[in-house]
Amino acid sequence: MYMIEKKIYNCLKIIFKNNKIPKNIKNLKIGSFKSWDSLSHLNLLLTIEKEFKIKFPLKKIYEIRTIKEVITYINKK
Amino acid sequence: MNKICISSSSFILSKHPSWEKLSSSFDLNFDLVGNYSGALLSKNKNEILVCILFASDLYDENLNPYFNNDQIKKICDPVLDLIVKRANYSKQPIIISFSSKSNDNLIISSFRIPSSQKIFEYFSNKINFLQKKNNNIFFINIDNYFSEIGYSQTFDKRNWYLANCRITLKGLEIIVENLIKILNKIQYPSKKLLILDCDNTLWGGVIGEDGINSIRLGQDGEGKAFADFQKTIKSISDQGVLLAICSKNNEKDVMEVFNKHKAMQIKKKDIINFKINWEEKSLNIKKIANELDLGLQSFVFWDDNPFERGKVKQNLPEVLTIDPSEDISYWPEQLKGIDDLAKFEVTKEDKKKLYQYKIRSKFVSDREKSIDEKKYLKSIKLNAKRIAINSSNISRAVQMTQKTNQFNLRTIRYTQGQIQKINNNKKNIVFLVSLKDIYGDHGIIGILIAKRMNNKNLFIDTMLLSCRILGRNLETWMLRELMKIGTKIGIENIYAEYIKTNKNSLCSKFYSKHNFKEIKKNIELKKFSNNKSNKFYQVKIKEIKVSVADVYD
Numbered sequence: 355m356y357m358i359e360k361k362i363y364n365c366l367k368i369i370f371k372n373n374k375i376p377k378n379i380k381n382l383k384i385g386s387f388k389s390w391d392s393l394s395h396l397n398l399l400l401t402i403e404k405e406f407k408i409k410f411p412l413k414k415i416y417e418i419r420t421i422k423e424v425i426t427y428i429n430k431k
Numbered sequence: 432m433n434k435i436c437i438s439s440s441s442f443i444l445s446k447h448p449s450w451e452k453l454s455s456s457f458d459l460n461f462d463l464v465g466n467y468s469g470a471l472l473s474k475n476k477n478e479i480l481v482c483i484l485f486a487s488d489l490y491d492e493n494l495n496p497y498f499n500n501d502q503i504k505k506i507c508d509p510v511l512d513l514i515v516k517r518a519n520y521s522k523q524p525i526i527i528s529f530s531s532k533s534n535d536n537l538i539i540s541s542f543r544i545p546s547s548q549k550i551f552e553y554f555s556n557k558i559n560f561l562q563k564k565n566n567n568i569f570f571i572n573i574d575n576y577f578s579e580i581g582y583s584q585t586f587d588k589r590n591w592y593l594a595n596c597r598i599t600l601k602g603l604e605i606i607v608e609n610l611i612k613i614l615n616k617i618q619y620p621s622k623k624l625l626i627l628d629c630d631n632t633l634w635g636g637v638i639g640e641d642g643i644n645s646i647r648l649g650q651d652g653e654g655k656a657f658a659d660f661q662k663t664i665k666s667i668s669d670q671g672v673l674l675a676i677c678s679k680n681n682e683k684d685v686m687e688v689f690n691k692h693k694a695m696q697i698k699k700k701d702i703i704n705f706k707i708n709w710e711e712k713s714l715n716i717k718k719i720a721n722e723l724d725l726g727l728q729s730f731v732f733w734d735d736n737p738f739e740r741g742k743v744k745q746n747l748p749e750v751l752t753i754d755p756s757e758d759i760s761y762w763p764e765q766l767k768g769i770d771d772l773a774k775f776e777v778t779k780e781d782k783k784k785l786y787q788y789k790i791r792s793k794f795v796s797d798r799e800k801s802i803d804e805k806k807y808l809k810s811i812k813l814n815a816k817r818i819a820i821n822s823s824n825i826s827r828a829v830q831m832t833q834k835t836n837q838f839n840l841r842t843i844r845y846t847q848g849q850i851q852k853i854n855n856n857k858k859n860i861v862f863l864v865s866l867k868d869i870y871g872d873h874g875i876i877g878i879l880i881a882k883r884m885n886n887k888n889l890f891i892d893t894m895l896l897s898c899r900i901l902g903r904n905l906e907t908w909m910l911r912e913l914m915k916i917g918t919k920i921g922i923e924n925i926y927a928e929y930i931k932t933n934k935n936s937l938c939s940k941f942y943s944k945h946n947f948k949e950i951k952k953n954i955e956l957k958k959f960s961n962n963k964s965n966k967f968y969q970v971k972i973k974e975i976k977v978s979v980a981d982v983y984d
Contacts, residue, residue: 393446396444396593396594397444397446397448400447401600403600404599404601
């Protein structure tokens with residue numbers, strides 16, 4: 355697992371404590387778990403921001419729905 | 432588990448795991464975003480209320496950030512009114528976390544006071560005023576704590592436009608952290624005694640080797656730091672925390688410093704108990720506990736030596752042993768930061784406490800010498816007085832019902848509002864007791880509340896005495912006073928109850944000693960006590976045995 359994915363995996367574990375997080379997280383997105391609603395999604399993105407010390411701009415943050423998109427954004431940075 | 436309702440003026444990331452630190456010890460409920468007014472008006476009396484308020488939610492900061500005083504009033508007063516309503520409705524704590532941060536323009540702010548600042552001043556002044564009447568209002572100026580790491584780390588405009596949330600995750604962590612501190616303080620009693628080492632704690636160097644002229648205290652550099660640390664200790668003791676010394680030294684050497692060193696900020700009279708010898712510190716600390724009649728869990732131990740600390744930690748885990756920073760420069764801050772030592776409210780009585788504990792230890796040792804107790808009590812010129820409750824002493828009355836454990840027959844905890852209400856009902860008999868004797872003025876140390884059941888009967892609702900003045904038959908004197916008042920207004924019987932707790936076995940025989948007879952609970956009594964399986968008593972007012980109160984004549 356790449357460093358980035360590992361870090362995101364940890365963020366997922368923090369927010370979705372009660373779910374089993376699959377090894378391959380790339381395909382995960384809003385709705386993947388029952389508790390992954392828009393509120394948890396926000397919490398997840400804020401936690402990822404803190405972990406990577408980045409900030410998704412307002413415009414971008416609405417577009418990010420999947421972990422794949424998160425990874426793409428972080429790689430671009 | 433205590434219930435807490437958390438409300439806020441904007442979104443506070445309610446589902447975020449940061450809140451778990453609180454939800455592990457409290458039952459958390461989040462009100463709807465922005466519904467702090469609903470929360471303050473809630474009919475639920477039994478939950479602690481937390482209001483997280485951002486001034487910028489109370490007005491539109493983009494429109495006009497420079498309000499006049501009238502506009503400020505219009506913004507703040509509705510919220511303040513709700514807080515007053517809640518404080519009067521429920522005795523449960525109301526914790527207000529307040530931020531007045533806004534984006535002010537430097538140039539304009541340099542000649543006009545920005546609204547954020549005016550709002551903070553107005554709001555905090557009003558709260559401060561309310562706190563004088565209501566001891567269940569707690570105010571956190573959260574900006575103080577945000578500013579430690581900076582607003583750029585704690586606020587984020589993007590979160591505002593994204594989710595109506597003013598703060599960042601870091602900001603949320605700070606809010607939660609501060610709430611925990613306040614809530615813990617509400618739940619757990621504070622520490623009463625700070626035990627200090629001497630060498631390299633109160634001064635730099637070893638007195639037994641360096642001598643009084645070479646220890647570092649008061650001079651520039653390290654000496655100044657030690658003097659400042661002592662000043663901090665002094666300020667804590669002024670708030671009612673007791674001080675004791677526990678050091679491995681020759682007593683003569685340490686006393687020389689206390690008596691002669693000009694830079695000593697702490698004086699001999701500030702210390703309630705000295706243990707200067709070569710015995711184990713844990714043994715000495717246990718002795719202090721016995722002599723002062725205080726529990727180890729109310730002790731804080733401060734020693735620069737990790738070895739001594741380690742042994743105390745191991746032998747007396749109940750004592751809070753502090754690990755002071757390596758660098759003494761940070762000690763004053765660290766000491767002030769011990770939240771367990773901080774008090775919510777310092778009453779006049781707290782300030783007198785040191786003096787009174789000293790009186791107590793002298794009283795105990797004098798009493799041991801005395802053979803004829805009655806003769807002895809006569810000789811100390813006891814002078815007790817009944818005092819009516821008024822605005823200057825009601826907080827003391829409340830404090831006593833909240834804190835007295837040992838000599839407390841029913842241990843009913845009251846809030847200021849409740850006491851006020853009982854006192855306003857002129858049918859009830861309510862009085863405080865103050866005491867003087869040759870050992871000094873003990874201040875207000877007892878309260879008696881007797882509720883009127885009907886024309887002929889009274890029920891003793893509250894009867895308590897501070898344990899530091901026990902052994903003076905004052906409890907009997909109180910009953911005698913009740914007899915006097917009762918007889919005047921035609922009372923024939925007095926009913927009473929003893930509710931057993933873990934701590935009040937001391938007074939379990941109190942009523943039988945005074946000729947009260949145990950009875951079964953009846954319907955009348957049910958109105959005054961809804962406890963099961965407790966002891967009820969009855970006595971004809973003329974038959975109460977009060978002869979031992981003669982020592983007061």
